[in-house]
Amino acid sequence: MKKVFNEVSSLDKKCYEKYLLSEEILMEHAALSLKNEIEKKVKNHNSNILIVCGVGNNGADGITLSRLLQNRYKNIILYLPFGVKSNMAKIQLSRVNTLKIKQIDTIEDIKDIDLVVDCLFGSGLNKPLNNEAKKIIENLNSINAKKISCDIPSGINSEGYIYDIAFKADTTITMGALKISLFSDIAKEYIGKLKVGNLGISDELYEEKTNIYFLEKSDLQLPLRKEINSHKGTFGHACVVIGSKKGAGILASDAAFNFGAGLVTAMVHEEIQMPYYIMQSHNIPENTTAIAMGMGLGLYDKIEIRKILDLKIKKVIDADLFYDEIILDYLDENLVLTPHPKEFCALLKLIGIANIDVNDLQKNRIKYVKEFSNKYPKTTLLLKGANVLISQNQKIYINTFGTTSLSKGGSGDILSGLIVSLLAQGYSCKDSAINASLAHTLVAKKYRYNNYSLTPNDLIKGIKNI
Numbered sequence: 001m002k003k004v005f006n007e008v009s010s011l012d013k014k015c016y017e018k019y020l021l022s023e024e025i026l027m028e029h030a031a032l033s034l035k036n037e038i039e040k041k042v043k044n045h046n047s048n049i050l051i052v053c054g055v056g057n058n059g060a061d062g063i064t065l066s067r068l069l070q071n072r073y074k075n076i077i078l079y080l081p082f083g084v085k086s087n088m089a090k091i092q093l094s095r096v097n098t099l100k101i102k103q104i105d106t107i108e109d110i111k112d113i114d115l116v117v118d119c120l121f122g123s124g125l126n127k128p129l130n131n132e133a134k135k136i137i138e139n140l141n142s143i144n145a146k147k148i149s150c151d152i153p154s155g156i157n158s159e160g161y162i163y164d165i166a167f168k169a170d171t172t173i174t175m176g177a178l179k180i181s182l183f184s185d186i187a188k189e190y191i192g193k194l195k196v197g198n199l200g201i202s203d204e205l206y207e208e209k210t211n212i213y214f215l216e217k218s219d220l221q222l223p224l225r226k227e228i229n230s231h232k233g234t235f236g237h238a239c240v241v242i243g244s245k246k247g248a249g250i251l252a253s254d255a256a257f258n259f260g261a262g263l264v265t266a267m268v269h270e271e272i273q274m275p276y277y278i279m280q281s282h283n284i285p286e287n288t289t290a291i292a293m294g295m296g297l298g299l300y301d302k303i304e305i306r307k308i309l310d311l312k313i314k315k316v317i318d319a320d321l322f323y324d325e326i327i328l329d330y331l332d333e334n335l336v337l338t339p340h341p342k343e344f345c346a347l348l349k350l351i352g353i354a355n356i357d358v359n360d361l362q363k364n365r366i367k368y369v370k371e372f373s374n375k376y377p378k379t380t381l382l383l384k385g386a387n388v389l390i391s392q393n394q395k396i397y398i399n400t401f402g403t404t405s406l407s408k409g410g411s412g413d414i415l416s417g418l419i420v421s422l423l424a425q426g427y428s429c430k431d432s433a434i435n436a437s438l439a440h441t442l443v444a445k446k447y448r449y450n451n452y453s454l455t456p457n458d459l460i461k462g463i464k465n466i
């Protein structure tokens with residue numbers, strides 16, 4: 001798990017004041033991080049490396065980089081379309097001017113670029129791009145070359161919002177620490193592989209406390225069985241409430257069984273066709289340790305649903321129930337909610353936080369997840385999306401492993417099944433949401449066929465050997 005910050009200027013300030021590092025030292029290290037990445041990516045010394053620099057310190061990082069790369073590669077090309085404005089950019093440029101680094105006025109005549117380094121705008125982007133900047137980014141995006149962004153792809157602002165266009169990087173080296181702007185769903189298309197550039201001081205000293213965390217593969221804790229003297233009851237009893245659209249509940253039940261729940265019961269009104277290892281019952285069995293409900297519910301009997309919600313058993317709730325104010329009576333520590341953006345908008349309206357549409361939500365996902373968690377700190381929330389956000393107790397965990405192959409009917413039902421399985425096996429609500437989400441996305445990431453073909457059954461199969 002890595003820490004994520006709303007902004008890093010206060011962390012930079014601590015470097016100056018507490019550790020007596022200058023802006024210049026930080027910048028030299030920022031450029032060094034870029035250099036190290038480039039040396040890994042570009043082995044041929046004859047490669048053409050285009051470094052595009054803006055007027056501020058993001059540009060200054062790029063100018064500094066050109067000096068560090070000068071002896072390593074033959075063809076370093078600097079492009080400063082708007083000149084320089086910040087003091088550091090001026091100082092770094094005067095140093096570079098004593099060297100024979102090629103500078104160009106337009107990229108139109110440039111051919112055979114092997115690598116583009118984007119240092120146009122960083123954390124200082126504070127207004128929409130003008131037409132000239134847009135055109136430059138459009139041209140850079142059309143170059144067939146490897147692409148690295150310094151700090152953040154140019155065009156993404158500090159809220160993770162893109163006005164019109166942004167540089168499309170293969171790799172982003174973000175300076176000092178991870179920032180929240182890198183994790184909006186919209187930004188995901190542009191960031192590529194995300195790495196943190198060291199600024200000359202250890203993470204422990206640079207970083208402060210935070211409430212936002214970036215999940216890593218190593219955070220996944222599978223429900224591997226350590227007990228030797230066990231029986232099926234040792235691993236809990238998950239119960240899935242089957243609605244009128246039965247497929248959703250069947251998928252969730254199957255996923256729950258495959259992820260280790262000792263017993264899985266589908267609560268049905270009439271017998272349905274299901275895998276033979278899933279039991280069927282008209283009631284919630286007595287020894288149930290976790291319940292999944294909401295998926296495919298369709299029309300339902302409110303009294304019956306209330307009876308189930310009244311049970312002091314951990315639950316994962318999905319889909320139709322986010323539109324029903326019944327839910328308002330149960331937002332406590334026993335609950336995991338798994339809405340997609342449209343359902344979360346409905347929920348935000350029900351709980352009186354906001355009346356917004358999906359577009360507004362997608363621009364401000366973190367903000368609304370925070371607001372939800374402030375109001376209902378005990379409830380675990382998992383907001384689906386390109387980057388999954390999980391919150392509990394005012395802490396937010398970001399899972400970036402999601403892939404487009406998961407954008408399919410049934411994926412969400414499998415996720416609910418994985419969550420109820422972990423709940424049944426004794427994981428806390430927060431840990432169930434985190435681990436099920438990691439398993440779900442990592443299985444999809446590992447899927448080795450075309451990304452349009454992933455089915456819920458492939459996810460279930462993948463769970464077996466993740």
Ligand SMILES: NC(=O)C1=CN([C@@H]2O[C@H](COP(=O)(O)OP(=O)(O)OC[C@H]3O[C@@H](n4cnc5c(N)ncnc54)[C@H](OP(=O)(O)O)[C@@H]3O)[C@@H](O)[C@H]2O)[C@@H](O)CC1
Pocket residue numbers: 009012023026027030054055056057058059061085086120121122123124125126127128129130133150151152175199
């Ligand atoms: N702090 C540190 O210690 C370290 C910082 N580091 C680096 O510094 C970067 C931040 O630098 P920064 O603050 O100078 O901002 P940056 O993104 O270069 O741009 C600001 C300039 O752009 C302009 N501008 C803004 N929007 C615009 C638009 N739409 N269209 C046109 N112009 C626009 C804006 O104009 P103004 O607001 O002045 O009118 C201003 O002149 C950071 O990302 C990291 O790479 C590292 O070296 C590590 C140490």
Ligand SMILES: [K+]
Pocket residue numbers: 058118119120121122149150151152153154
């Ligand atoms: K940039």
